[in-house]
Amino acid sequence: MYKGIKAYFSRHTRDKLEAKRHSADVGSYFRSLITTIIYWPRFDIYLLNMISEMKYNLRKKLDLGYCNLEILLKAIGDGLAKTKNKGDLNSLNLYLFDEQFPISENVQASFESECPPDGKVKLDDLFAFKRKRGDFLFSSVLLIAALFFMVSFFTETGWQSRKLPNDLGTYVLHQFGFGEIEGKVVRFGRILKQSWVGPLLCLMVLIPAAIWNAKSSFRVHRYRKRFLLPISIRYELEKYVAALEYVAYFILYTVLVPILGYLMSTVLLGVFLTWRVGYRTTRWILTGLLSSLIIVLVFRSFLQIKTPISIWLYDFLPSAMRGFMLTYF
Amino acid sequence: MEAFLIGLENLLQPSVLFAIVIGSIGGLAIGAIPGIGPAIAIAILLPATIFLDDLVSLVLLLGVYGSSMYGGAIPAILINTPGTPVNALTTYDGYAMTRRGEASRALSLAYAASFFGGCFSILAALIALFAFGPYLRDLGALFGQRDILMAAILGSVLLIAAHRQTMGIAALLFGFGFLIAMIGRQTTRKIDRFTFDFEYLFPGLNLIVVIIGIFALSQALILLTGKDSDPPEARVGGGALLGFAELSKNKIVTLLSALYGTIMGIIPGVGEFVAQFFSYSTARALSKNPTRFGHGSAEGLIASETANNAVPAAAMIPLLALGVPGEALTAMMMVVFFDAGIKPGPDIFENNPDFLFSLFIALLLINVLVLSTLLLSSRLISKMIYIPNRFLGSLVMILSFVGVFSIRNSLSDCIFAVFFGYIGFILRRLDWPLVPLVLGLVLGSIILERMTAGASQVKSLMDLVNRPVSAVLAISILVIVCFIIWSMVKNRRPYDS
Numbered sequence: 001m002y003k004g005i006k007a008y009f010s011r012h013t014r015d016k017l018e019a020k021r022h023s024a025d026v027g028s029y030f031r032s033l034i035t036t037i038i039y040w041p042r043f044d045i046y047l048l049n050m051i052s053e054m055k056y057n058l059r060k061k062l063d064l065g066y067c068n069l070e071i072l073l074k075a076i077g078d079g080l081a082k083t084k085n086k087g088d089l090n091s092l093n094l095y096l097f098d099e100q101f102p103i104s105e106n107v108q109a110s111f112e113s114e115c116p117p118d119g120k121v122k123l124d125d126l127f128a129f130k131r132k133r134g135d136f137l138f139s140s141v142l143l144i145a146a147l148f149f150m151v152s153f154f155t156e157t158g159w160q161s162r163k164l165p166n167d168l169g170t171y172v173l174h175q176f177g178f179g180e181i182e183g184k185v186v187r188f189g190r191i192l193k194q195s196w197v198g199p200l201l202c203l204m205v206l207i208p209a210a211i212w213n214a215k216s217s218f219r220v221h222r223y224r225k226r227f228l229l230p231i232s233i234r235y236e237l238e239k240y241v242a243a244l245e246y247v248a249y250f251i252l253y254t255v256l257v258p259i260l261g262y263l264m265s266t267v268l269l270g271v272f273l274t275w276r277v278g279y280r281t282t283r284w285i286l287t288g289l290l291s292s293l294i295i296v297l298v299f300r301s302f303l304q305i306k307t308p309i310s311i312w313l314y315d316f317l318p319s320a321m322r323g324f325m326l327t328y329f
Numbered sequence: 330m331e332a333f334l335i336g337l338e339n340l341l342q343p344s345v346l347f348a349i350v351i352g353s354i355g356g357l358a359i360g361a362i363p364g365i366g367p368a369i370a371i372a373i374l375l376p377a378t379i380f381l382d383d384l385v386s387l388v389l390l391l392g393v394y395g396s397s398m399y400g401g402a403i404p405a406i407l408i409n410t411p412g413t414p415v416n417a418l419t420t421y422d423g424y425a426m427t428r429r430g431e432a433s434r435a436l437s438l439a440y441a442a443s444f445f446g447g448c449f450s451i452l453a454a455l456i457a458l459f460a461f462g463p464y465l466r467d468l469g470a471l472f473g474q475r476d477i478l479m480a481a482i483l484g485s486v487l488l489i490a491a492h493r494q495t496m497g498i499a500a501l502l503f504g505f506g507f508l509i510a511m512i513g514r515q516t517t518r519k520i521d522r523f524t525f526d527f528e529y530l531f532p533g534l535n536l537i538v539v540i541i542g543i544f545a546l547s548q549a550l551i552l553l554t555g556k557d558s559d560p561p562e563a564r565v566g567g568g569a570l571l572g573f574a575e576l577s578k579n580k581i582v583t584l585l586s587a588l589y590g591t592i593m594g595i596i597p598g599v600g601e602f603v604a605q606f607f608s609y610s611t612a613r614a615l616s617k618n619p620t621r622f623g624h625g626s627a628e629g630l631i632a633s634e635t636a637n638n639a640v641p642a643a644a645m646i647p648l649l650a651l652g653v654p655g656e657a658l659t660a661m662m663m664v665v666f667f668d669a670g671i672k673p674g675p676d677i678f679e680n681n682p683d684f685l686f687s688l689f690i691a692l693l694l695i696n697v698l699v700l701s702t703l704l705l706s707s708r709l710i711s712k713m714i715y716i717p718n719r720f721l722g723s724l725v726m727i728l729s730f731v732g733v734f735s736i737r738n739s740l741s742d743c744i745f746a747v748f749f750g751y752i753g754f755i756l757r758r759l760d761w762p763l764v765p766l767v768l769g770l771v772l773g774s775i776i777l778e779r780m781t782a783g784a785s786q787v788k789s790l791m792d793l794v795n796r797p798v799s800a801v802l803a804i805s806i807l808v809i810v811c812f813i814i815w816s817m818v819k820n821r822r823p824y825d826s
Contacts, residue, residue, distance in 0.1 A: 129494040135759050142501060149508060149523065158520035175790035189787035195520040198511050198777045206504030213497040236758065243550045243754050247747050250546070250726060254743040257734070266727055273723030277553060288723070295727055303377050305735040 134236030336686025352392015360400025383669035437572030446638035474783030506769020547753025552722030590639025597655030
């Protein structure tokens, strides 16, 4: 009975749970503060979100992705009610994490495949896409960026020094066999060679696509608003801010490599990131350290990939050792 | 035959064989880890290939490409999480079989089907090379600059059309990719395009920097800011060879699926998803028990795995024959071709036929090696599923740095890579496809290059389409554009994307 549960709370899983707890205390304090401030006027919604997230986490933890949580909890409850003491728990066939699972009929019935039940797979099922919250904001930003490049086209592509035929309208018609041009006709290839043609072609794809995309995104946004579906993008923005923390680590690492050397900075980052994401036991810190060392050995020592070598740190080493370190690390 | 033997001889060098082993086993492990796909591994490995021999680099990347889908089936079957995106359909029946206590049967079926699919398309390509080799050598004369320009435009249009529900997004990202391809100083006229007087941008943005940013760093950010999953424990038993026996009972489904995979792989921009869809639908239509599909049907699993593993070898065909990559992974391989000084395109049949044979024989070896590894160490590989995502994220970030920095020892490259990584992170969060951005960059470069090179032969606009091949390609482009417009009008819904 306890086989599955024991496996679940194995050392590896315990570490993961601990990691989750640890990772919550550094960057997340900042994010929690922002969230609380943002949601303070609608604390009731915040509370509901928390409850639904807890339910979701419970489902996920128990691997009940496609199972009705209430039915299973009821089954467990019924089972527990029948048991008189702890020893009787063995009579409950809840092998949730075993290969033999699910023995219980209830659990087996609750499994549903993701495969559509209507007898045939539609191509759209494979490419199912739903615009998320934050989509409208990003689409708008991309539209603005596209418009910016369109404006820049006139100054940044050599458009000012363009060479075009005098009567462009007639020339274009002539290309399709309609207009007549007197005298020498400019070769079309001479126009194609000019530096602004490529950007023009690109903008001919980019601008309509940006408008089309922004329009579609706005329609989804308006639909959500109309039917009182959630439209707040704060959660997404929080995620974007959270990612910036790791972007900062990467930039810091980039700055540190020429100062401390590839070996030292990589080991530092490897250990720090392992600690930062919450894996703080000695075993995991050592795993982080070893993994970083292996990366250095493979790329710097074995593949001889060039990294900054004028490292002041190596100057403190004996000359023979210094030479070795400069060559291989 | 001579080219075949030279190709085989090239392959038997110890360094090449070592690359095959490393690529295959590495790809298998990468495929088995949910969250790290072959695109990330290839993106990180790309800069390292600069320091390696051409054939060694290519077989290394092919090893990762060809074996990752085998590995991807393991978490799809055991924990309902596809290891690579193309294994999504495998979860329908594979996981249902695991829930029934048939995990070992599902895995053995997946291995057998994958092996058959992989070998089928490779053998088809090799037979085609043998049978049509002499004629393919004349192909170079048929394809001029303008024809390849049209082929690149056709590839772009197909790419957008293949993103059925996200065509607007695909077009937009393709446009941005194209725009990035244009950044830099035009060498012949010394005119700066979209550089804004920023010195770093004068030589143009490096393709590998963008690729590592978009694929690897973005995924590292996703993993680092996400949560660790707690997959349930699943046990893998023996009997891995029984799948072949079961495969022989479903000959028609297996053959049709392999055929779909091969054909769809050849069409640029279509790839594994559509191949799987067609083979799965056909298998269901032909099945005596269609209701079993989605609930642990062996035929469903065979259809899905055979089709997606038939694609990699077939996807090499448009890349080699036309120089037009059909998807992100082949686009990345194109970088290695450029680096090796081999221009993929019709001329390759004339100039480097032995190289072609080497590639396809290597793919065959990779399939055999992967199958043997899986048969011997399925249990060990299935343990990879349990590596925590966030820890993996930190490793991907460290690997990305060395990937970017090694290109030209530039710290500015690293800053730009992380910028693209952040953009990729937002795109991933919004479920937007990343491939159009990268293919926009690659195909955009081809379009620009061929347009400039072919301009001297263009007297009027009609000269672009007055050759037989370019005319056929132009008509195909028109037909697909009409199809896109028709499908947009047909599927127009008030709140659709």
